[in-house]
Amino acid sequence: MEEVNNKLVAIKGHINGAPAESDFEIKSETICLSLKANEVEVIVKNLYVSVDPYQLNRMKTQSSSQGTINFAAAISPGHAIDTYGVGRVVASGRADLEKGELVVGLLTWGEYTLAEPGRLLNKLDAMGHDLPHHVGALGFSGLTAYGGFYEVCKPKKGESVFVSAASGSVGSLVGQYAKLFGCRVVGCAGSQKKVDLLKEKLGFDDAFNYKEETDLKSALKRYFPDGMDIYFDNVGGKMLEAAVANMKQFGRVAVCGVISEYTGSGKRAALNMLDVVYKRITIQGFLAADFLKDYADFMKTTTDHLRTGKMHSLCDISHGVESVPSAFVGLFSGDNIGKKIVQIADQ
Amino acid sequence: MEEVNNKLVAIKGHINGAPAESDFEIKSETICLSLKANEVEVIVKNLYVSVDPYQLNRMKTQSSSQGTINFAAAISPGHAIDTYGVGRVVASGRADLEKGELVVGLLTWGEYTLAEPGRLLNKLDAMGHDLPHHVGALGFSGLTAYGGFYEVCKPKKGESVFVSAASGSVGSLVGQYAKLFGCRVVGCAGSQKKVDLLKEKLGFDDAFNYKEETDLKSALKRYFPDGMDIYFDNVGGKMLEAAVANMKQFGRVAVCGVISEYTGSGKRAALNMLDVVYKRITIQGFLAADFLKDYADFMKTTTDHLRTGKMHSLCDISHGVESVPSAFVGLFSGDNIGKKIVQIADQ
Numbered sequence: 001m002e003e004v005n006n007k008l009v010a011i012k013g014h015i016n017g018a019p020a021e022s023d024f025e026i027k028s029e030t031i032c033l034s035l036k037a038n039e040v041e042v043i044v045k046n047l048y049v050s051v052d053p054y055q056l057n058r059m060k061t062q063s064s065s066q067g068t069i070n071f072a073a074a075i076s077p078g079h080a081i082d083t084y085g086v087g088r089v090v091a092s093g094r095a096d097l098e099k100g101e102l103v104v105g106l107l108t109w110g111e112y113t114l115a116e117p118g119r120l121l122n123k124l125d126a127m128g129h130d131l132p133h134h135v136g137a138l139g140f141s142g143l144t145a146y147g148g149f150y151e152v153c154k155p156k157k158g159e160s161v162f163v164s165a166a167s168g169s170v171g172s173l174v175g176q177y178a179k180l181f182g183c184r185v186v187g188c189a190g191s192q193k194k195v196d197l198l199k200e201k202l203g204f205d206d207a208f209n210y211k212e213e214t215d216l217k218s219a220l221k222r223y224f225p226d227g228m229d230i231y232f233d234n235v236g237g238k239m240l241e242a243a244v245a246n247m248k249q250f251g252r253v254a255v256c257g258v259i260s261e262y263t264g265s266g267k268r269a270a271l272n273m274l275d276v277v278y279k280r281i282t283i284q285g286f287l288a289a290d291f292l293k294d295y296a297d298f299m300k301t302t303t304d305h306l307r308t309g310k311m312h313s314l315c316d317i318s319h320g321v322e323s324v325p326s327a328f329v330g331l332f333s334g335d336n337i338g339k340k341i342v343q344i345a346d347q
Numbered sequence: 348m349e350e351v352n353n354k355l356v357a358i359k360g361h362i363n364g365a366p367a368e369s370d371f372e373i374k375s376e377t378i379c380l381s382l383k384a385n386e387v388e389v390i391v392k393n394l395y396v397s398v399d400p401y402q403l404n405r406m407k408t409q410s411s412s413q414g415t416i417n418f419a420a421a422i423s424p425g426h427a428i429d430t431y432g433v434g435r436v437v438a439s440g441r442a443d444l445e446k447g448e449l450v451v452g453l454l455t456w457g458e459y460t461l462a463e464p465g466r467l468l469n470k471l472d473a474m475g476h477d478l479p480h481h482v483g484a485l486g487f488s489g490l491t492a493y494g495g496f497y498e499v500c501k502p503k504k505g506e507s508v509f510v511s512a513a514s515g516s517v518g519s520l521v522g523q524y525a526k527l528f529g530c531r532v533v534g535c536a537g538s539q540k541k542v543d544l545l546k547e548k549l550g551f552d553d554a555f556n557y558k559e560e561t562d563l564k565s566a567l568k569r570y571f572p573d574g575m576d577i578y579f580d581n582v583g584g585k586m587l588e589a590a591v592a593n594m595k596q597f598g599r600v601a602v603c604g605v606i607s608e609y610t611g612s613g614k615r616a617a618l619n620m621l622d623v624v625y626k627r628i629t630i631q632g633f634l635a636a637d638f639l640k641d642y643a644d645f646m647k648t649t650t651d652h653l654r655t656g657k658m659h660s661l662c663d664i665s666h667g668v669e670s671v672p673s674a675f676v677g678l679f680s681g682d683n684i685g686k687k688i689v690q691i692a693d694q
Binding site (some may be wrong): 005063088240255256257258261262268269270271272273274275276277278279280281282283284285286287289 | 404470505581587602604605608609615616617618619620621622623624625626627628629630631632633634637
């Protein structure tokens with residue numbers, strides 16, 4: 001029975017504020033590459049794993065996010081951390097998966113995933129796309145952007161759309177879907193480099209660096225003198241407040257994430273509910289898991305757009321399991337451009 | 348050409364905080380009971396007029412509410428103040444309205460309404476109901492409750508519903524619609540007398556006095572141990588925060604009013620957007636004017652329920668135009684039970 005060394009990332013204790021690299025440890029354990037009934041159904045060698053801000057909520061002592069769905073389960077100190085990713089089957093007790101095949105699904109921040117029966121794991125047909133794209137634009141980030149934009153924002157052609165964290169994993173895709181759909185799209189990001197990227201590569205109609213704005217409400221008024229129909233919110237806090245103030249009547253706010261609140265609850269948006277009432281604004285939270293029914297449409301549309309060059313999938317890749325903590329911590333200071341991914345091993 | 352004295356209520360200046368009776372004046376003017384092309388198409392003797400919290404927003408120097416729809420137009424100091432009400436036609440230049448007929452629509456806080464062409468004014472068929480009910484349960488308060496509950500809350504039988512300001516004009520009706528629809532309904536109000544009324548007369552499953560609760564979040568947890576599906580919000584502020592914390596997955600918050608914010612913006616709800624995302628909560632503002640398409644259904648359903656005694660229309664009536672300021676100011680300290688109406692004249 002072959003044994004191998006498995007390095008994995010764990011939290012040392014619960015993290016209730018902004019994360020630091022010192023909150024994490026790289027553990028090394030010897031694992032046995034053999035299946036065990038009721039415990040290990042498939043063993044996967046991890047290749048590319050996703051690094052997402054929402055995972056911080058799972059690391060807290062307590063969060064309203066925890067327990068609502070599988071992907072949001074609490075993370076325990078010292079234990080393997082689940083994440084979305086692409087890997088290769090090392091051993092399989094499942095009839096539909098063979099050794100050597102590529103899989104996509106719920107892996108771990110580690111070198112190997114020991115998958116219990118029932119774990120989300122599907123055979124991957126790469127369809128000619130680079131594997132990291134299957135973690136980002138063709139993975140849960142893509143489904144989040146697709147479902148959030150079409151199902152929650154309920155866009156009409158010609159409407160105006162504002163996207164925050166627009167160069168991030170989800171925002172960069174939302175803006176491109178919105179442009180292809182026929183909307184006017186403005187994004188904000190945290191550096192001039194990102195702003196240039198939005199305008200020059202991703203086709204946004206306009207973009208701005210929010211860090212250079214002292215009054216977000218006025219900034220949005222400048223980019224949307226007649227107000228906005230749709231706000232795709234990835235950040236919450238002051239930006240959400242400013243957006244609500246600039247919504248048109250019957251405007252829709254899709255709340256995808258609230259990164260400004262993940263690191264503490266002191267920055268909550270104090271929304272002007274008078275605006276919400278009189279402008280009949282709808283504010284709706286959602287999770288990608290709600291859009292699994294749209295998965296086939298999403299994949300067809302998105303693979304076509306990527307193949308024809310109408311959409312760009314931005315991947316920001318670090319290398320080696322040891323780089324996961326810094327990659328994760330960097331999300332909260334905006335280090336990434338596009339989808340943050342760690343390549344654990346060569347294909 | 349007959350001349351009469353018309354007493355009317357006006358604001359002395361814009362009101363930007365909590366209103367006081369001294370902010371108002373009773374003006375007396377002589378008006379001519381004759382029609383003038385392009386200026387006065389119908390003259391109405393006002394009988395019952397509505398007194399509503401939202402009118403405070405129209406009295407502010409500036410508010411996001413103003414200008415969005417006719418009913419929300421800014422009110423100018425010294426001028427007549429529009430309101431919903433029932434009156435009797437004194438003179439008419441409209442083919443569909445004759446002298447002596449009852450009308451319902453946009454009147455004023457005064458003894459007479461000089462209606463310009465195009466003003467909302469419809470012949471009233473009282474259908475055997477007392478006239479005040481046509482200002483409340485069968486008027487815009489009723490339509491707000493009906494449309495807000497059915498269209499915005501999108502209820503399912505057996506769901507749990509929480510209503511704030513539950514003994515107020517809209518809340519008292521929402522709770523009754525919800526019970527008749529087959530929901531479990533809990534309301535909150537500001538006195539034991541109101542709480543008793545909700546449980547004993549209006550059929551709420553339970554009710555509590557929010558003034559006796561030090562922790563609204565815990566209070567709601569007590570009444571909804573498994574969370575609530577629907578929150579019909581009339582107050583905003585801390586109650587809205589507590590409700591969001593107690594919503595079930597896919598819960599809906601219908602934001603009808605935010606009385607806690609009308610008197611100043613210092614009490615805005617700082618919502619936990621993490622709850623909104625992970626529980627996929629929808630928060631939606633609305634106005635009765637959005638439900639005019641449902642008007643016929645609303646009238647049929649509600650007149651039937653009132654006639655058969657399945658619903659109760661609570662009217663809290665003051666007498667005489669001079670009582671309008673105190674009636675209005677009293678809304679903000681919860682003096683009213685049910686719909687606040689001022690009877691201006693005998694029928």
